[in-house]
Amino acid sequence: MKPGRLIGRIVLAFAGFMAVFPLLWTALNALKNNVDIITRVPRLVFTPTWANIGYILGRDSVLTGLYNSVVACGSAVLIGVVLGLPAAYAVARYPNRWAGDIQFFVLSLRFLPPVAVAIPLMVIWLQVGLYDTLPALIITYSLLTISVIMWLAIPAFQGVPKEIEEAAFVDGYGAYSVFWRIALPVAARSLAGAVAFSFVLVWNEFLIALMLSSSNAKTLPIVASELSQQGMNVPWGILNASVVLLSLPPLLFLGVLSGFLNSIFRQKKS
Amino acid sequence: MARRTSLPVTFVVPTIAILLVLSMVPTLYAIVIALQNRELSTPDYSWVWLSNFSDLFLDRRFLNAVWVSVKWEIVTVVATMVVAIGLGVLMFEVASPRLRNAYCLLFIIPVLLPRVSAAFVWKFAYHPLYGIATYPYRLITGGLIFDPLSKPATALFAVASVDVWQWGLFFAVIVLKLLETLPPQPIEAARLDHAKRWQIHAYVTLPMLKAPLISLMFVKMIESLRSFDLIYVMTRGGPGVATETLDMYAFSQGFIESGKVSYASAMAVLMMIATVITFTMLWKRVQA
Numbered sequence: 001m002k003p004g005r006l007i008g009r010i011v012l013a014f015a016g017f018m019a020v021f022p023l024l025w026t027a028l029n030a031l032k033n034n035v036d037i038i039t040r041v042p043r044l045v046f047t048p049t050w051a052n053i054g055y056i057l058g059r060d061s062v063l064t065g066l067y068n069s070v071v072a073c074g075s076a077v078l079i080g081v082v083l084g085l086p087a088a089y090a091v092a093r094y095p096n097r098w099a100g101d102i103q104f105f106v107l108s109l110r111f112l113p114p115v116a117v118a119i120p121l122m123v124i125w126l127q128v129g130l131y132d133t134l135p136a137l138i139i140t141y142s143l144l145t146i147s148v149i150m151w152l153a154i155p156a157f158q159g160v161p162k163e164i165e166e167a168a169f170v171d172g173y174g175a176y177s178v179f180w181r182i183a184l185p186v187a188a189r190s191l192a193g194a195v196a197f198s199f200v201l202v203w204n205e206f207l208i209a210l211m212l213s214s215s216n217a218k219t220l221p222i223v224a225s226e227l228s229q230q231g232m233n234v235p236w237g238i239l240n241a242s243v244v245l246l247s248l249p250p251l252l253f254l255g256v257l258s259g260f261l262n263s264i265f266r267q268k269k270s
Numbered sequence: 271m272a273r274r275t276s277l278p279v280t281f282v283v284p285t286i287a288i289l290l291v292l293s294m295v296p297t298l299y300a301i302v303i304a305l306q307n308r309e310l311s312t313p314d315y316s317w318v319w320l321s322n323f324s325d326l327f328l329d330r331r332f333l334n335a336v337w338v339s340v341k342w343e344i345v346t347v348v349a350t351m352v353v354a355i356g357l358g359v360l361m362f363e364v365a366s367p368r369l370r371n372a373y374c375l376l377f378i379i380p381v382l383l384p385r386v387s388a389a390f391v392w393k394f395a396y397h398p399l400y401g402i403a404t405y406p407y408r409l410i411t412g413g414l415i416f417d418p419l420s421k422p423a424t425a426l427f428a429v430a431s432v433d434v435w436q437w438g439l440f441f442a443v444i445v446l447k448l449l450e451t452l453p454p455q456p457i458e459a460a461r462l463d464h465a466k467r468w469q470i471h472a473y474v475t476l477p478m479l480k481a482p483l484i485s486l487m488f489v490k491m492i493e494s495l496r497s498f499d500l501i502y503v504m505t506r507g508g509p510g511v512a513t514e515t516l517d518m519y520a521f522s523q524g525f526i527e528s529g530k531v532s533y534a535s536a537m538a539v540l541m542m543i544a545t546v547i548t549f550t551m552l553w554k555r556v557q558a
Contacts (some may be wrong), residue, residue: 004467008364012373015357019376019439022391023383025402029394038400038409087285094278102286104553109293110492115517116538119524119531120299123308143292146285148555175275204384206499207517211525221386225503228390236394245388250382258378265447 021246030241037236052237056245065223066245072137072209072219073202079138080145080198085191088153089179103154109147117143118211125212128182132214140208145198152194153187156263160186162262193260196253203250220246297542304536310529322536332537335519337493341426342515346433346494349488353438358445359471374443381440389503392432393419419505422512429504429513433497441486448479484556486488488549495545516541 028044029037030053036046056062091099119138125131160183168178184191209219218226224242227235284508304322308315326332357377361370380388395403397416407416418428452475460470460483501507507514507522514522516537524534 003363008360010510011367012357012360014356015439016373016376019380022395022435023379024515026391026394040399040413042400042402042405083285083288086281087398090278090281096278102282106289107287107553108550109289111542111545112293112297113517113538113545115520115524115534116300116542117293117296118537119520119535120296120303123303123531124296124299140291143289146289150285153285157534171344175277179277179281190275200382204386206384206386206498206519210502211521221384224390225386226291228503236400239390240394243387247383247387250384251379254375254378254382257413258375261374261378261443261447265451 014048026240027244030237030244032237032240034235034237037240040051051239052235052241053244055238056241061218061223061226062220062242062245065095065220068134068137068213068217069203069220070100071199072134072141072217073199075134075138076141076145076202077195077199078151079142081195082147084149085153086179087183088150089183091150092154092157103151106147106150108268109143110151115206118208121208122211131212132217133218137209137212137217137219138211139159141205144202144205148201149194152197156187156190157183159190159263190263192256192262193263196256197260198252200250200257209237272290300535300539300542304539306532308532308535310531315422315532318424318532319355322533323540325533326536326540331511331514331519335516336513337516338426338511338513340496342430343491343494345427345430346437346497347490348488349430349434350438350441350490351483353434354445354486355476355483357442358449359475361442361446362449363467369520369528370446374446375442377439379437380470383436385436385499386503388432388436389500392428392435393504394429420509422509425505425509425512429497429500432500432504433494437490437493444486445479445483448482449475452478481556488552488556492545492549495541 014228025042029176031048031050032043032046033051036043039105091102117140122131125133125136164186165178165182168182173181180181205219206221206225209217209222210225213219213222213244224246226243282436305317306315306321307318307322352370361373383391392403395401396417396419398404398415398420404416404418408414418424456478457470457476460474465473495517497515498521501513501515501518502521505513508517519533520537520541523537524531
């Protein structure tokens with residue numbers, strides 16, 4: 001093997017190691033007692049403990065945060081699916097002179113700095129009495145999910161071969177049943193990726209949740225970040241356990257999202 | 271498919287109407303608040319028009335935040351693109367198809383993590399006494415302390431490294447997929463001309479990918495502006511104001527230190543105007 005190739009392989013292997021090792025280390029630390037974490041020389045061999053994970057799962061604030069995150073993200077994604085997918089289909093399949101503007105408008109929502117949205121919304125929700133409630137979070141997150149789902153679903157629908165839809169029209173299907181029975185199932189894999197992506201995005205969202213909640217509607221990222229502020233005696237193991245808990249749901253979508261990437265680039269090839 | 275149907279109207283109009291309401295109401299309201307002198311502690315307010323904005327330009331901390339934000343954008347965008355292109359080309363050159371798939375899966379993991387998690391993971395790793403990332407330094411120097419997050423000179427880069435860890439590796443996957451979609455003939459032709467591998471990429475493949483790479487950079491520029499969570503967890507803008515970006519400063523003015531919501535909103539409005547103008551112009555150029 002040429003030396004250049006060998007160096008390349010070593011660099012790649014190192015990058016792969018760097019990609020996951022910090023996370024694996026955190027997962028290990030979640031299973032350690034504090035004495036095994038606070039060591040000058042990192043300790044690989046230790047007696048594992050479930051205490052940190054048990055503590056995390058037994059805390060009301062964590063469970064409330066988990067519940068809030070699931071409800072807020074789930075509802076916002078559902079709204080995004082119901083409103084975003086049909087709109088994306090219409091933009092993809094019935095192009096008119098506004099199609100370009102609509103696409104740019106949807107993308108431009110991503111330019112808005114989150115602070116610029118969160119400050120006025122905080123004042124608005126305070127005035128209408130919905131501050132620190134889940135409905136306020138859900139409505140705010142819907143802006144995010146609808147626009148992201150639309151943005152990713154337009155190319156997904158454009159990737160459905162037109163001939164199939166034409167054939168369905170010839171068979172006497174109406175426009176709506178073509179959407180339901182042909183376009184949706186054919187594009188399903190790419191659409192699932194778009195939906196998963198929007199879920200990961202709102203699950204990971206921090207700033208808006210921080211500003212729109214004070215006690216009742218706190219989501220899991222907020223609860224996790226607050227755990228770090230508990231006094232001088234940093235509960236390292238507990239913190240690591242909360243990081244692991246917070247990271248698990250998005251990682252469940254790893255397979256879906258990598259399939260989504262593959263399907264996007266396969267379309268481009270043809 | 272020029273069929274007469276109500277579908278486009280029923281599918282598009284409600285969604286766009288809702289998006290318009292959800293985005294325009296806060297946007298306009300942000301401007302209204304910025305022209306007043308609202309504070310969280312009192313319900314009273316009056317119109318002060320542009321004085322929040324004129325105050326901003328005399329506020330040295332604000333000017334510092336602008337500078338930190340600019341530095342942050344440049345460092346994270348450039349480093350992300352360098353890492354992405356470097357690793358993408360490496361995977362294309364030296365990894366077998368099976369290995370490529372494995373690396374792709376590994377490289378997507380960091381970007382899926384919530385930024386709060388990523389920030390904590392690295393905050394532990396950078397701990398001067400017990401961190402895994404500072405361990406090699408302690409080992410080599412025989413226990414000297416290296417604390418990158420608490421030094422003004424290194425804090426920004428330490429936080430930026432986490433951002434690049436998340437996005438650079440992910441973009442490497444996309445660069446690889448882009449390289450795989452290229453037609454093989456130009457690469458073969460260059461090889462027949464005895465071009466070296468790096469020359470093939472520098473002069474053939476990467477120029478062919480110019481448009482998607484610029485789009486990728488554009489996406490990263492937008493995402494880099496959303497780094498509040500990383501900075502909030504890792505440094506809170508510190509040490510001093512070394513990592514205080516615009517959104518961090520707006521947040522601390524509006525909520526932590528003084529509750530000056532209007533002042534914070536004025537800052538947010540300026541950010542909004544700057545980003546909308548910049549990105550609209552860039553977008554039109556990318557599309558052209």
